[in-house]
Amino acid sequence: MSTGLPEKPASGVRSMNSVLSTLRVFEEVALRQPIGVSDLARVTGIPKSSVQRCLVTLQQAGWLKVVDPERARWGVTMKALTLGLRSAGEQDLRAVAGPVVKRLAAETDETALLGLRDGEEYVIVAREDTTQVVRVVQEIGSRVPLRATSAGLAIMARLEQAEVDELLERDLTEFANAPVPDPDELRAEIAQTAKRGYALHGSSSWYRPHVASIAAAITNAAGQPIAGVTLAVPQTRYDRSREKTLAPLVVAAADEISRLLAAS
Numbered sequence: 001m002s003t004g005l006p007e008k009p010a011s012g013v014r015s016m017n018s019v020l021s022t023l024r025v026f027e028e029v030a031l032r033q034p035i036g037v038s039d040l041a042r043v044t045g046i047p048k049s050s051v052q053r054c055l056v057t058l059q060q061a062g063w064l065k066v067v068d069p070e071r072a073r074w075g076v077t078m079k080a081l082t083l084g085l086r087s088a089g090e091q092d093l094r095a096v097a098g099p100v101v102k103r104l105a106a107e108t109d110e111t112a113l114l115g116l117r118d119g120e121e122y123v124i125v126a127r128e129d130t131t132q133v134v135r136v137v138q139e140i141g142s143r144v145p146l147r148a149t150s151a152g153l154a155i156m157a158r159l160e161q162a163e164v165d166e167l168l169e170r171d172l173t174e175f176a177n178a179p180v181p182d183p184d185e186l187r188a189e190i191a192q193t194a195k196r197g198y199a200l201h202g203s204s205s206w207y208r209p210h211v212a213s214i215a216a217a218i219t220n221a222a223g224q225p226i227a228g229v230t231l232a233v234p235q236t237r238y239d240r241s242r243e244k245t246l247a248p249l250v251v252a253a254a255d256e257i258s259r260l261l262a263a264s
Contacts, residue, residue: 021044021046021050021054022054022057022058024044024046025040025044025046025051025054025055025058026054026058026063026064026076028040028043028044029055029058029064029074029075029076030076030141030143031143033067033073033074033075033076033139033141033142033143034067034068034071034073034074034075034139034142035073035074035075036071036072036073036074037051037052037055037072040055040074055074062077063076063077064076064077065077067139067141075139075141075142076141077141093114093116093125093218093226093227093257093261094114094125094126096257096260096261096264097114097126097218097227097229097257097260098114098126100229100253100256100257100260101113101114101126101128101229101253101257102128103253104128104229104231104249104250104253105128105129105130106128107249108130108231108246108249109130109131109132110130110132110136110231110232110233110246111127111128111129111130111135111136111138111231111232111233112127112128112229112230112231112232112253113126113127113138113151113229113230113231113232114126114127114227114228114229114230115149115151115227115228115229115230116226116227117146117152117155117225117226117227117228118143120145120146120167120170121143121144121145121146122143122144122145122146122148122149122151122152122155122228123141123142123143124138124139124140124141124142124143125140125141126140127140132237134234134236134237135234136211136213136232136233136234138232146167147167147168147180147181147186149213149215149228149230150199150200150201150213150214150215150230151199151213151215151216151217151228151229151230152228153186153189153190153193153199153215154193154198154199154215154216154217154225154228154254155217155225155226155227155228156190156193156225157190157191157193157194157199157217158194158217158219158224158225159225164187164190168183168186168187169183196247197216197251198214198215198216198247198250198251199213199214199215199216200213200214200243201213201214201233201235201238209235210234210235210236211232211233211234211235212232212233212234212235212238213230213231213232213233214230214231214243214246214247214250215228215229215230215231215250216228216229216250216251216253216254216255217254218254218257218258218261219258219261219262220258220261220262221261221262227257228254229250229253229254229257230250231246231249231250
């Protein structure tokens, strides 16, 4: 029976489905990067051939790139990250913080990372590498739960207790094949971080046990913790005695970036 309404052409329906599939693929890459075609097909339920077409389309548009050519793993580009920063109202973060992060890496000859809070996650937006052969590798654009990083805990140490409780209540049973610490353990670590003014590598050892890190939170003009700066050192090269030297430099870098953001 006719409804009297014009029917959508089949070609229009196919085009809409194609757009929705492409957006779904983009979202999953952003959440799970680096990720390959087979895993994307599994989590999206989209055929591998269609996933591949979506990836190529997004690559041609400048949103995605191959970040691991040997294993054909995909990740987002700086175009996507820049748009994310703009939507968060912190588009000047990388421009303001870049020279400070670069100086921190030069002063310590260790890898310095800049990251931004995105809800309950922490995303790396800039990295300055050490000149040493053995180094910490963290892909720009990679995302991890706040509680899995020293920078994330430094941010949480600046939040209201109610927001911290809400974040810790969210389910995160396993991550990176490692058991997640009990929320009470994390609360104790967050409290120590607030007292020290910076987070230590011990707070994130469950996530990356071979990496030592010292991190401090970056605040915006309103005093809200929005980002973090981290000094990441291979565990084999880290000596706890270095904390007295490195921690003040990390805190000073975070404070300087906070002041620059407030003045911009």
